[in-house]
Amino acid sequence: MAIVTSAVLLAAGAAFAQQRGAERNAGADAAIAKTRAAYQTASNAQDGAALARLYSSDGVEMPPNAPAQKGRAAIEAYHKQFASQMMVHNLEIKATDTRVLGDVAVDVGTYSQTLMPAKGGGKTIDDKGKYLVVLKKDAGGAWLISHAIYNSDLPLPGPPPAK
Structure with missing residues (x-):
């Protein structure tokens, strides 16, 4: 009987721990989504x-x-220089996988955006791509980007025609 009781208590404890972990991850997921939305807003601005x-x-x-x-x-400086050449419009970021591991998280997803020449004229580019971001939770509880990499799914343009 003691073995059965111990097994039941162990199972209940494991279920409670999983539930608490899910609650903590839900809070982290919401905070990471807030960081993602702020990135989108700042880029579009x-x-x-x-x-x-x-x-x-x-x-x-x-x-x-x-x-x-x-x-x-x-x-x-990079983003200011980039905006002096190409302006980001309608950036939409969609997470496809977010994994929280304590105070570190990995956010993976896709993006779409319209790039327009800052000085007018030129070609507008409708871009789609993917990203991977590592975030760290700071002492105040905010999730900040530690490392970010992203790249377009569009092929690189060919070389200019020979003269």
Whole structure:
């Protein structure tokens, strides 16, 4: 009888622990979704400073066709420079998998956006791609981006015609 009682208590404890873990992850998922939404809003507003604030102080962004940007100042400068050439419109970020492991999380998904030349003229690009972001929970409970990488699903343009 003691063995049965112990087994029942152990099973109940495991179920409770899973439920508590799910509740903690639900809270983390909501906070991570808030960070994701803030990234989307800041990108659509061409706000490099707001984007940089979503990163940890030692955060790294790895944009396509460019060197890794290390630290908030570099991330802000990159986005300001990018916005001086191409403006992001209608960025939509959709998470397909978010995994929380204590105070670290991995967020994977897809994005779509319209890129328009900042100075007018030129070709508008309807871009779709994927991303992977590692987030860390800071001392205040906010989920900040530690590392981000993203790239387009569009093929690279061919070389210019020979002259």
